[in-house]
Amino acid sequence: MRRNRAPRTRVRSFVTPEGVDLRLELGSAGARAGAFMLDTVMILVVLVLGTLAILWLLSGARQGELLMILWLLGAFTLRNGWFILWELGGRGATPGKRMVGLRVVARDGGRLTGGAVVARNAMREIELFLPLSFLAQRGAEGSADTAMTIFALSWSGLFLFFPLFNRDRLRVGDLVAGTWVVQTVKAQLGAELAAERPRRHFPEAALDLYGVYELQTLEGVLRGGQADSVATVASIIRRKAGMADDGDDLGFLNDYYAALCARLERGLMVGRRREDKYAR
Amino acid sequence: MTAPLVNASRFRQAHAADWERLERLVGLMERRSIRALGDDDLLALPLLYRTTLSSLSVARETSLDRALVAYLEQLCTRAYFQLYGVPSSAWTQIKAFFAREWPRAVQALWRETLAAFVLTAVAAVAAYLLIRDDPTWFYAVIDEGLANGRDPSASAAKLRESLYGKQDDMLATFAAYLFTHNSQVAIFAFALGFAFAVPTAMLLVYTGLMLGAFFAVFVPHGLGAGLAAWLAIHGTTEIFAILIAGAAGFRIGTAIAFPGRLSRMDAAVAAGRLAATAMLGVVLMLLVAGLLEGIGRQTVRTDEFRALIGAAMLMGWLAYFYLPRRRDAA
Numbered sequence: 001m002r003r004n005r006a007p008r009t010r011v012r013s014f015v016t017p018e019g020v021d022l023r024l025e026l027g028s029a030g031a032r033a034g035a036f037m038l039d040t041v042m043i044l045v046v047l048v049l050g051t052l053a054i055l056w057l058l059s060g061a062r063q064g065e066l067l068m069i070l071w072l073l074g075a076f077t078l079r080n081g082w083f084i085l086w087e088l089g090g091r092g093a094t095p096g097k098r099m100v101g102l103r104v105v106a107r108d109g110g111r112l113t114g115g116a117v118v119a120r121n122a123m124r125e126i127e128l129f130l131p132l133s134f135l136a137q138r139g140a141e142g143s144a145d146t147a148m149t150i151f152a153l154s155w156s157g158l159f160l161f162f163p164l165f166n167r168d169r170l171r172v173g174d175l176v177a178g179t180w181v182v183q184t185v186k187a188q189l190g191a192e193l194a195a196e197r198p199r200r201h202f203p204e205a206a207l208d209l210y211g212v213y214e215l216q217t218l219e220g221v222l223r224g225g226q227a228d229s230v231a232t233v234a235s236i237i238r239r240k241a242g243m244a245d246d247g248d249d250l251g252f253l254n255d256y257y258a259a260l261c262a263r264l265e266r267g268l269m270v271g272r273r274r275e276d277k278y279a280r
Numbered sequence: 281m282t283a284p285l286v287n288a289s290r291f292r293q294a295h296a297a298d299w300e301r302l303e304r305l306v307g308l309m310e311r312r313s314i315r316a317l318g319d320d321d322l323l324a325l326p327l328l329y330r331t332t333l334s335s336l337s338v339a340r341e342t343s344l345d346r347a348l349v350a351y352l353e354q355l356c357t358r359a360y361f362q363l364y365g366v367p368s369s370a371w372t373q374i375k376a377f378f379a380r381e382w383p384r385a386v387q388a389l390w391r392e393t394l395a396a397f398v399l400t401a402v403a404a405v406a407a408y409l410l411i412r413d414d415p416t417w418f419y420a421v422i423d424e425g426l427a428n429g430r431d432p433s434a435s436a437a438k439l440r441e442s443l444y445g446k447q448d449d450m451l452a453t454f455a456a457y458l459f460t461h462n463s464q465v466a467i468f469a470f471a472l473g474f475a476f477a478v479p480t481a482m483l484l485v486y487t488g489l490m491l492g493a494f495f496a497v498f499v500p501h502g503l504g505a506g507l508a509a510w511l512a513i514h515g516t517t518e519i520f521a522i523l524i525a526g527a528a529g530f531r532i533g534t535a536i537a538f539p540g541r542l543s544r545m546d547a548a549v550a551a552g553r554l555a556a557t558a559m560l561g562v563v564l565m566l567l568v569a570g571l572l573e574g575i576g577r578q579t580v581r582t583d584e585f586r587a588l589i590g591a592a593m594l595m596g597w598l599a600y601f602y603l604p605r606r607r608d609a610a
Contacts (some may be wrong), residue, residue, distance in 0.1 A: 011526075016364075069452055074461070114381075115385075187354045192292065219347065258286065265344060
């Protein structure tokens with residue numbers, strides 16, 4: 001099989017020092033854009049609330065200057081520090097990223113250093129804030145002509161869509177910092193499917209129909225527990241195996257799963273892995 | 281009791297207790313911190329992690345239960361990042377930054393810093409000579425808002441007033457504003473290095489031009505030394521900081537353009553992390569410069585003291601960054 005190109009999926013091999021591949025899944029561009037928007041909204045909300053609080057204090061108190069300084073420093077910290085401080089925390093994610101289920105990880109698998117986090121976020125200045133603030137300033141002065149607007153937008157667009165032009169979904173900041181953004185998955189240990197021995201007996205021909213791929217699809221159907229898909233799958237298997245309908249679809253599928261799984265696992269033990277129904 | 285039919289069940293009976301304990305510990309660490317764990321749990325953690333990791337390897341090879349493999353994968357990944365990927369505590373990081381990382385990063389940038397200095401100095405001298413020759417050049421370099429009346433047509437008295445005059449309304453606010461503004465510019469200079477360092481060089485040249493232009497205005501009135509002292513009190517810190525920011529930008533730009541023996545990607549990462557560490561220091565230097573400018577300059581009004589403070593700051597920074605220090609084993 002020729003494998004010149006990297007896989008098109010977002011799963012990347014990531015080998016721990018113990019030598020096990022964890023197969024991380026990269027965050028999709030959509031999820032990352034969503035996380036960024038959530039963060040932007042949160043920053044704006046904090047900024048507006050902070051400004052209102054300071055204005056409210058300002059109307060009462062004497063120390064107007066102190067509050068001005070507080071506001072200036074606060075706005076600066078919010079703009080530059082929001083991403084950096086959150087990502088340096090234990091979870092390696094801003095609140096927006098956490099809500100979407102993403103985290104920042106060093107590409108080499110090491111610790112996320114302060115230098116890396118600062119680098120990836122300082123780059124956001126030229127990716128987004130520079131052209132947009134430039135545009136806003138010109139717009140406020142009324143001197144934003146079409147050419148300037150197009151230039152600023154295409155500059156931003158170039159960096160904005162940069163993650164779509166490389167297969168690891170790296171932002172310019174990620175590129176320079178040596179980080180990438182992966183999905184954080186949380187899964188429960190589901191119920192056991194083949195806990196008890198099958199009550200039905202399946203002929204050899206019936207068990208010879210399918211391979212691992214079909215078995216795991218069946219697992220998905222059983223765990224999903226949707227009545228109509230259970231009925232459909234059960235009727236298809238009965239038809240192919242030439243078995244009579246006994247009215248208990250779920251029980252039938254559970255038994256069939258257990259029997260098929262046991263058979264395929266026996267195959268694994270002697271080094272025969274049947275990938276799907278086409279494999280022999 | 282009959283033996284379980286499939287490997288997943290067998291496997292769960294043997295190890296599920298370990299997995300669940302690890303999941304509980306990792307959850308605790310994610311929600312709070314490693315300090316939430318007791319001594320027993322802490323000792324058990326690496327063992328549980330390795331057990332689960334080996335469970336994952338075995339499950340992948342022998343079990344066809346996809347849910348089981350998915351569960352183990354996410355558990356191992358979460359545990360891995362809690363064990364290997366988490367930054368060390370804030371206090372350790374701050375200590376390491378001031379003791380080693382900051383001066384080391386600036387030291388490593390010495391060549392770029394020197395280049396930034398030469399670029400700025402050449403621009404300053406050029407602007408000075410140009411404007412002494414033909415004062416109209418002044419307006420090409422500096423816009424009216426920044427000049428604030430300090431242009432070639434200003435009288436000596438007015439220029440003197442701008443250096444030594446009392447202006448203590450909103451002093452500290454002005455300092456805070458200067459700090460945030462300068463820091464933002466420094467961060468730009470760093471980030472712009474990505475475009476092969478060209479915009480960074482332009483930014484440095486412009487800083488130099490402004491310096492030269494102001495000297496060209498003040499020197500003919502015999503106020504050159506006064507301006508130098510006025511600038512020096514905060515300028516030694518501030519200009520040094522801007523030079524380092526420019527150097528950081530240069531490092532990134534040149535690493536991407538000329539990666540040398542490394543791959544372009546690796547060169548960018550190495551340069552990016554080093555330069556970012558230096559940049560964090562630049563923001564701190566600009567904070568100091570803002571304090572000196574906003575408060576120090578307005579309260580200290582003699583040339584000697586201003587120059588003395590400026591020189592002391594410069595010596596301090598130079599000693600902190602470049603004095604050879606013991607390499608520790610870490």
